[in-house]
Amino acid sequence: MKNSAYLSMVLAALLAAGCSEKPETKADAAGQEQAADFQKDLLKRLISAKSGDVIELPAGTFSINRSLSLNVDGVTIRGAGMDKTILSFKDQIQGAEGLLVNASDFTIEDLAIEDTIGDALKVNEGENIIIRNIRVEWTNGPATENGAYGIYPVQTKNTLVEGTVAIGASDAGIYVGQSQNVIVRNNRAEYNVAGIEIENTIGADVYDNVATNNTGGILVFNMPNLPQPGHSTRVYDNKVFENNTENFGHEGTPVAAVPAGSGIVINSNDYVEIFNNEIADNDTANVIVSSYYTAGYYSDKSTQDAFDPYPEGIYIYNNQFTGGGESPDHLELKALKLAKFGLSGSLPDILWDGVVNEQKLVDGKLPDSLKLCIDNGDAGIINIDASNDFKNISTDIAAHQCSLEKLPQIVLDFDKPADSKMAKLEAEDA
Secondary structure (H helix, E strand, O other), X not given: OHHHHHHHHHHHHHHHHHHXXXXXXXXXXXXXXXXXXXXXXXXXXXXXXXXXXXXXXXXXXXXXXXXXXXXXXXXXXXXXXXXXXXEEOOOXXXXXXXXXXXXXXXXXXXXXXXXXXXXXXXXXXXXEEXXXXXXXXXXXXXXXXXXXXXXXXXXXXXXXXXXXXXXOOOOEEEEEEOXXXXXXXOOEEEOOOEEEEEEOOEEEEEEOOEEEOOOEEEEEEOOOOXXXXXXXXXXXXXXXXXXXXXXXXXXXXXXXXXXXOEEEEEEOOEEEEEEOXXXXXXXXXXEEEEXXXXXXXXXXXXXXXXXXXXXXXXXXXXXXXXXXXXXXXXXXXXXXXXXXXXXXXXXOXXXXXXXXXXXXXXXXXXXXXXXXXXXXXXXXXXXXXXXXXXXXXXXXXXXXXXXXXXXXXXXXXXXXXXXXXXXXXXXXXX
16 A cells, blocks of 8 residues: 555656646747747848837847848837846857947837847947947856957947946947047946947047946047047046956957056047046056057057057046056056055056157147146156156156146037936036
8 A cells, every 4th residue: 555655656746747847848949939939020120120110129038049230220129128128149140240230310228138249239330329228248257259349339420328238348348439429428337348448439428437347447549540530538427446357358459458457548549538537446547548559559560641649638637536556467567566666555546658749849848738637636647658668757747737628518419408417517507
């Protein structure tokens, strides 16, 4: 009786287990079929889209195995939220991007793009672009094999990037390149090589962002052999702290040379304002200003004749600096810190390579409009005098105690003034 009862119990358990497997298998198959149907439907909607269409995406996690693209002006893609509508490219087998857009008057908002082979969201050559409340992420964390760019508008005009989150890009989490009239605000960039990068862009406002745990927090660069040089960028009201993640960029790329522990980096770019930021605990330096020649990726490769490798007209003022410079990356900077400030010291908040265009000197000095000007309380600077083989390294700030004419606010016609923090402040003052 006991053996018979025991066998009956075992048999019942086995039958129950067998029965429970079948619904799971069916559910898995149903899920795969649903994902395939979602991808097929989305591809169809993108291909057949017309100007004025709003492509609504429901909540859920949807597996996508090939790149998506849109080539029609005037389309909006809208999800249910950056943590509710998730497009997962973890099983991607085709294409270089997650979503590639070649269109103007384009809006994308309220969804996530995860684990793409290459760039997550690339918008190319469009005008009037809104990228809002988008999350791009490589969920395995910082890794060289991750895609290069998270949010990537390039050669655009009138572009707004706001409320986004970018995590894990092997180049830049948020990158705006070769563009004009740009606002990047209220974003968060973490665990990228470059958190936010403005490159060869004319007229950009970068404000109310958080950049932390990247290799470099916010970069303003000019690179040679591109269609336009960049200038006139304002970086303000940001929190840039603890950007000390080891550089995991692809060898040979410009960002692979960025020292871990870089807060805000200006390279070869002109007329840049850095003000009202909270910049803290970036182990190499809170701010770095450098020329193309000392950026770490300079080579003897030819560059276009018109390329200006010198950062000029840089204005740093009213920032709150805390910590930083205590454990610089790169052997040369470690040696510099040890030699000048000892084991327990730290590099000053602002690190400058000291390289200037000698052809522009007047009586041995740069004209006022081209200087590196600092009006930032007791913030210090170190000039490493790279153009003279580091012979006259100096911490004398006297030559930099100046001011520059302030840059104008960037205005986008489609951006409501009430959405702008600067506009709110101006309204309150009025």
